[in-house]
Amino acid sequence: MSDTPLLEVENLRISFPTRTGVTQAVRGVSFSVGREKLGIVGESGSGKSMTGRAVLRLVPPPGIVTADRLSFQGEDLLGMGEKRLRDIRGRRISMVMQDPKFSLNPVMTVGRQIAEAYRVHSDAGKAEAKRRALEMLEAVRIRDPERVYGLYPHEVSGGMGQRIMIAMMLIPNPDLLIADEPTSALDVTVQMQVLAIMDELCSSRGMGMIFISHDLNLVASFCDRILIMYAGRVVETCRASELHNARHPYTRGLLDSLPRLDDTRAELPVLNRDPAWLEDGA
């Protein structure tokens, strides 16, 4: 972990004008990411995915993104031209989305898609790109890369599709990976295996990672640091190992409302949302 952060975000705000007024999806979020695994946890509508998307300027119109600072290795992402942004998007920062079924091109073999991701960001020729793509498939533990290279997305399982997505996102060797619920569509055992692959690639390449998830336990066991978001704000930041000592009532409430294997509580405590959590001062 180096001292200069890869990504710095200060006072990020995202709003959507609608017929009934302006909806504030993200309301003043600040954080920085170094070469570490940062988890962003929250429930649906907390703004966690929008925060991830804003980093790559992928917030769909008519969303309005403002920030006092949104910089990647010292370079301003918000004011940057589209051409320069394309050098960063995919090449330096890449993103894994939740569902491989909707993120892969259905009429192109998975191998060609991975090779394309490599060729777009380098001068490599076809043969070189194919060789790299096969290597990458092997790195994400796909048993028979030659066979899988020629398959179409509908011919692979969910777990394999997600590994293919990860291969595609990692082949340009990015510095920062944004993973938005990368394993939520997968079975628990496959989820563990996919996380192990990301973990290993992260530590061997010294990559930074933003891991967006709704699963508190998973994030606590996988990441180094955690931001907990509620209604567009970060309500609490803590080291992953310290999550069980979380102080904010929202975090506490979320932790308590999870059923646990070893608990015999007759009734699960229900989260009572305090309107004060919407205000500043968390």
Add this chain to the structure above:
Amino acid sequence: MITVDDLRVTFGHGADAVAAVQGVSFDVKPGESFGLVGESGSGKSTVLRALVGLNHDWTGSVTIDGKAQAPRRDKAFFKTCQMVFQDPYGSLHPRHTIDRILAEPIAIHRLGDADARIDRVLRDVGLGPQFRFRYPHQLSGGQRQRVAIARALVLEPRVLLLDEPTSALDVSVQAEILNLLKRLRAEHALTYVLVSHNLAVVAAMCDRLAVMNRGRVVEEMDVAALRRGEAREGYTRQLLRASLGYDRAAADSFRDFA
């Protein structure tokens, strides 16, 4: 209450045939809550769909409430046995009001007294009469799932089949729905069969469970044993290990169970 013996379900024909359920047997006593756990493709939802009569193409025997069930069910069956589906965004008609959604089963079964029944069942699931004339899109995910539960309960069934009833919901809402299901089971003496991939949810809701893998029941155990981590089969132990959170060493030790 429910006896399933050597249930087999096959999809497709000839070379493309997939044996989704390969000889599953279990018993559920009246008033018991039984969990079916497994990963995707294990056949747990297929078992449930065969139980409720949504899948006609099966062999074996299914007895519910003392009656042997044919693949096609009569109307009286659905008065006894109802189902709640996974996705409350997909299981409610988007252009029907909650009132109309709840009135339909009453009309089909010619129960009469629709007004009082709807009012009662809405209160029962914690929604109250102000929700009665709203449309599904005006409700949150948790409220929709309450409507889906109300629709199942309005016929006063004795068996409720639950297919991943909380996996589309946030954890704080999941807790509310699980509490609601527990309370309803106690108040109405219902028998539950709950399908879930989440062992902790099954531990919170059920008395006994069966672990399924590739169309077969790998292991049957009671929840107390599950809590103590006393699984006999390697597959169950792996599933237990995976549900405890990320662990690098454990992930490397995982293998496929045929």
